[in-house]
Amino acid sequence: MDFTLHVPVPTFVYKYISKIFRDPKKEFYDWRLSTHLKEGKFVYALLERSLCRYEKMKPNEIILPITIPHDMATRKGVFIPQESVDLFIGFIKQVIMDEVVLFHTGIKARQGLKEIDKVSINQYMADDKVRLLRINTKEAEKFFWQKAIVKDVLAKYDITEDEISAESVVKYLQRHSQFHYSAS
Known part of the structure; x- marks a missing residue:
């Protein structure tokens, strides 16, 4: 039983x-x-x-x-x-944060982006999609900490901004990581 x-x-x-x-x-x-x-x-x-x-x-x-x-x-x-x-x-929060770090490391090392010429980012204003930005993969690293990209990583598990905010992800990683990140 x-x-x-x-x-x-x-x-x-x-x-x-x-x-x-x-x-x-x-x-x-x-x-x-x-x-x-x-x-x-x-x-x-x-x-x-x-x-x-x-x-x-x-x-x-x-x-x-x-x-x-x-x-x-x-x-x-x-x-x-x-x-x-x-x-x-x-432990589960750490697993999620490790996945965010892995995603950021992949962008920084251009793993998975080598075949792609441009990275697409949706730009939002007051929760309405304004336009689609296409940026060079070399520039993608600078855009990683934008709210939309962190939310996209969390959206893989249907986690909303109310449950884990993008700002809290950045602050958590700045406090508990050996890497140094800057929020933009």
């Missing part, structure tokens, strides 16, 4: 997990835990047994249902304490 664990998480974590682990042909209802990818290995490491223990979870925006297979549940347990949930949320 499998067990379902209901973990309160911010919406950006739910969207990331649902995008990575959903079956493209079905609606996302729960995440069946497996240790094939790094996210599953991380949650598996957080599982523990709960012997007569009650812990109040912090309220978050949405509940992430995680189905734990019977064999994992008997080996590790079916409880994740709140401090481990916080670690998981930080």
